[in-house]
Amino acid sequence: MKILVTGGSGFIGSAVVHLARARGHRIVNLDAMTYAASPASLADLQGDPDYRFEQADIRDRAALDQIFAAHAPDAVMHLAAESHVDRSIDGPAAFVETNVLGTFHLLEAARAWWTGAGRPDGFRFHHISTDEVFGSLGETGRFDETTRYDPRSPYSASKAGSDHLVRAWGETYGLPVVLTNCSNNYGPRQFPEKLIPVTILNALAGRKLPIYGAGDNVRDWLHVEDHADALLTVLTRAAPGTTYAIGGQAEARNIDIVRKLCAILDDRRPQGAPHADLIEHVTDRPGHDRRYAIDPARIRDELGWRPSVTLDEGLERTVDWYLANEAWWRPLQTRQGVGERLGRAS
Numbered sequence: 001m002k003i004l005v006t007g008g009s010g011f012i013g014s015a016v017v018h019l020a021r022a023r024g025h026r027i028v029n030l031d032a033m034t035y036a037a038s039p040a041s042l043a044d045l046q047g048d049p050d051y052r053f054e055q056a057d058i059r060d061r062a063a064l065d066q067i068f069a070a071h072a073p074d075a076v077m078h079l080a081a082e083s084h085v086d087r088s089i090d091g092p093a094a095f096v097e098t099n100v101l102g103t104f105h106l107l108e109a110a111r112a113w114w115t116g117a118g119r120p121d122g123f124r125f126h127h128i129s130t131d132e133v134f135g136s137l138g139e140t141g142r143f144d145e146t147t148r149y150d151p152r153s154p155y156s157a158s159k160a161g162s163d164h165l166v167r168a169w170g171e172t173y174g175l176p177v178v179l180t181n182c183s184n185n186y187g188p189r190q191f192p193e194k195l196i197p198v199t200i201l202n203a204l205a206g207r208k209l210p211i212y213g214a215g216d217n218v219r220d221w222l223h224v225e226d227h228a229d230a231l232l233t234v235l236t237r238a239a240p241g242t243t244y245a246i247g248g249q250a251e252a253r254n255i256d257i258v259r260k261l262c263a264i265l266d267d268r269r270p271q272g273a274p275h276a277d278l279i280e281h282v283t284d285r286p287g288h289d290r291r292y293a294i295d296p297a298r299i300r301d302e303l304g305w306r307p308s309v310t311l312d313e314g315l316e317r318t319v320d321w322y323l324a325n326e327a328w329w330r331p332l333q334t335r336q337g338v339g340e341r342l343g344r345a346s
């Protein structure tokens with residue numbers, strides 16, 4: 001299958017591109033190369049005749065039309081987005097422009113190309129979304145495909161808006177869309193502004209490890225390679241119009257994630273031990289969702305997908321990846337906003 005992946009130079013996109021190439025799919029990666037993208041993430045594919053890169057912005061309809069015409073993809077996997085909640089608090093406009101308007105332009109370009117190609121049944125527009133659109137859970141319960149939308153940050157509201165557009169293009173125009181809403185991802189090549197890479201890199205440098213509030217916010221963690229596998233499973237097997245919730249069934253409080261990372265680093269870099277002494281509680285993020293958790297029964301029962309990496313094993317692998325790949329992360333640390341406290345709102 002020839003897949004047009006948007007956002008392929010980002011964290012999850014690059015994992016999808018690697019897995020899709022390993023499974024023999026041809027890839028066109030469309031990415032604007034924002035601050036969150038790393039050319040190094042896909043450097044190993046340079047010279048691969050079945051990997052193509054198009055630097056383009058999903059808000060640029062003319063560029064999208066030209067890329068669809070040039071490559072005639074069998075499917076779109078749409079991951080391009082502004083993705084950092086803290087940045088969405090400081091600058092929501094970019095989130096509305098890329099996540100809502102950009103998705104609108106991509107849907108229109110896909111619809112025009114699909115219509116012009118005779119509306120092939122096998123075509124898919126796969127929209128990759130987040131569990132954050134469902135809001136915040138209390139101590140109990142889990143999100144699934146029937147959960148009511150209740151976004152609470154500019155990021156999650158913009159993703160919710162894009163989800164609604166995608167479903168509407170399926171219902172109104174018959175575009176063969178599929179949607180997935182996934183829990184928090186972690187693993188190699190995650191931009192060093194998210195909890196896990198920030199913790200690893202600060203700890204290595206002997207810097208404080210900031211924890212928002214008490215650190216008791218709970219997330220359901222999924223290794224990015226398991227997410228990529230779930231996404232390709234949905235893309236190739238799900239019926240048009242369907243939605244799947246994806247999660248790792250690995251709930252953990254932020255403070256416990258940080259403590260686990262510190263313990264792994266105590267083992268790998270004993271000269272800095274105990275790294276947990278660097279933990280520092282800082283003012284909480286405004287509107288910080290308390291708990292996310294996914295019930296992945298539908299994707300397990302209908303498509304046979306389940307995660308393969310346990311949280312403890314995945315965290316160890318992630319620490320080892322950052323220790324071995326300083327050349328990947330070091331240049332990203334000088335990018336705008338990295339290492340600063342963002343998203344406090346005033």
Ligand SMILES: NC(=O)c1ccc[n+]([C@@H]2O[C@H](COP(=O)([O-])OP(=O)(O)OC[C@H]3O[C@@H](n4cnc5c(N)ncnc54)[C@H](O)[C@@H]3O)[C@@H](O)[C@H]2O)c1
Pocket residue numbers: 006007008009010011012013030031032033034035036037038056057058059078079080081082083084098102128129130131159181182183184185186191
């Ligand atoms: N990270 C998570 O835990 C998580 C969980 C569930 C869903 N998601 C969703 O998965 C997708 C990918 O997330 P990620 O963590 O890999 O994000 P990321 O920030 O690491 O990567 C986003 C990529 O999109 C590109 N991009 C941004 N704006 C663009 C534009 N206007 N035009 C073209 N390209 C643009 C960036 O250059 C970057 O390469 C997002 O849609 C996100 O909402 C993420």
